[in-house]
Amino acid sequence: xxRIAFIVNxxxxxxxxxxxxxxxxxxxxxxxxxxxxxxxRGPGDAVMLVKNAVAQxxxxxxxxxxxxxxxxxVNGIMMHEASVRSDLALGFIPNGTGCDFVRTVSxxxxxxxxxxxxxxxTVRTIDLGMLFFRDNDGHERRRYFHNITSFGLGGxxxxxxxxxxxxxxxxxxxxxxxxxxxxxxxxxxxxxxVDKGIEQELQIWNVAVANGxxxxxxxxxxxxxxxxDGLLNVTVIGDLTMPEIFLNLPKLYNGKINDIDKVITxxxxxxxxxxxxxxxxxVDGEQPGMLPIVIRxxxxxxxxxxx
Numbered sequence: 201x202x203r204i205a206f207i208v209n210x211x212x213x214x215x216x217x218x219x220x221x222x223x224x225x226x227x228x229x230x231x232x233x234x235x236x237x238x239x240x241r242g243p244g245d246a247v248m249l250v251k252n253a254v255a256q257x258x259x260x261x262x263x264x265x266x267x268x269x270x271x272x273x274v275n276g277i278m279m280h281e282a283s284v285r286s287d288l289a290l291g292f293i294p295n296g297t298g299c300d301f302v303r304t305v306s307x308x309x310x311x312x313x314x315x316x317x318x319x320x321x322t323v324r325t326i327d328l329g330m331l332f333f334r335d336n337d338g339h340e341r342r343r344y345f346h347n348i349t350s351f352g353l354g355g356x357x358x359x360x361x362x363x364x365x366x367x368x369x370x371x372x373x374x375x376x377x378x379x380x381x382x383x384x385x386x387x388x389x390x391x392x393x394v395d396k397g398i399e400q401e402l403q404i405w406n407v408a409v410a411n412g413x414x415x416x417x418x419x420x421x422x423x424x425x426x427x428x429d430g431l432l433n434v435t436v437i438g439d440l441t442m443p444e445i446f447l448n449l450p451k452l453y454n455g456k457i458n459d460i461d462k463v464i465t466x467x468x469x470x471x472x473x474x475x476x477x478x479x480x481x482x483v484d485g486e487q488p489g490m491l492p493i494v495i496r497x498x499x500x501x502x503x504x505x506x507x
Contacts, residue, residue: 204235205253207246207273209265212296217265220295224264224311231319235262240269250276260289262318266296267347271484274328274502278344282501291318291505297361297373297417298485301347304412304427306507318505326427328498329411333481335489345484346502348415348422351473351491352406352437353378355480356385357416359487374417382445390475390491394434395468403439409471409495410435415485419452424465430499431467438462471495 206228210218228235236256238249246263250273253261263273270292277285293314294302301307305326308314329345360377382405392407393399408415410422410433425433440448440462448460458465473479474492481489 203257203259204232204262205256205258205260206235206237206262206264207240207249207253207269207276208237209240209246209269209296211240212265212269214297217295220311221264224293224295224315227312227315228262228318231315232260240265240272244272246272247276247279251279254280254284254288259287260291260318262291262293264293264295266294267298267301267485269296270301271343271345271347271486274346275344277502278328285501285503289321289323289503289505293318298415300414300416300418300485301412303414303418304347304425305504307505308507317507321505322507323503324428324506325500326502326504327411327430328501329409329432330496330498331483332494333489334492336487341489343483343488344498345411346427347412347484348408348410348482349484349493349495350406350408350415350421350482351479351493352388352390352404353381353385354406354408354416354482355487355490356381358482358485359480361485374419378416382442387439388475388477388479390473390479392436392471392473394466394471397466397468399472402436405437405440405445407437407473408435409433411497415482420455421452421457423455423458424467428500430497431469432471432495432497434466434468434471436464436466438464469497 240246263270294309331343335341357377391401408421410425413422413425422433472494479491
């Protein structure tokens, strides 16, 4: 039985992954040998497919899709005990609308180069975030994230992007959704505490709790974040006026976000936030729920193949 399994989301990238799969499959069989491929059909499928693959003694899992698919694969892996996970490595072939995580961990977006990287097999152990939140039906949930959880404008953007066509690619899809959401969503009043610090009441546009550095189709919201430092990087975009938002928009992409007045950067192992308003979440590009939340760092927990 093959010890390699691919978890493939054919709908990722507005269907481009399904179109590219024959090419990816041929490259992978040439570089890696035999493997089993599992195709997702809808949201949540990847979690259970990973669970089944690991039960078959798979030792290399390869995710093909975007950050949302990768999030499901990560959560499927984290359903297993540490003793099982210690023998399991994760590879990622980015082929979706949102593939921001690869910018932080140096995984190439070129398909052939990504397969070659997996064949080389250089593994590092990274941190994850663990999130407790309320889903869109009001039920309490737990979920892991590999990249970024944000709340505020980011949650509205994620919901809008996932409800519309992504045919124009990640940058334009996220930028268009961001511009619309700025006018329609507005600022929110939240209360937030990092570790055992003082709880602060803030008027915010968005808060990014980051393990990786990028989200939203290339927004560089957490230049100081690291996937292996045992900390969450917290970027608070505060009470900017509308003109200030548009004046500083380029700084969301060029690494100078911390130069913006009313942007606060914090770091810690635990983040708690709540609001009397409805404040939506963006978890690795998906919109699973809303505040209140508790987020903790889970250090040195996931083995992933990177550059």
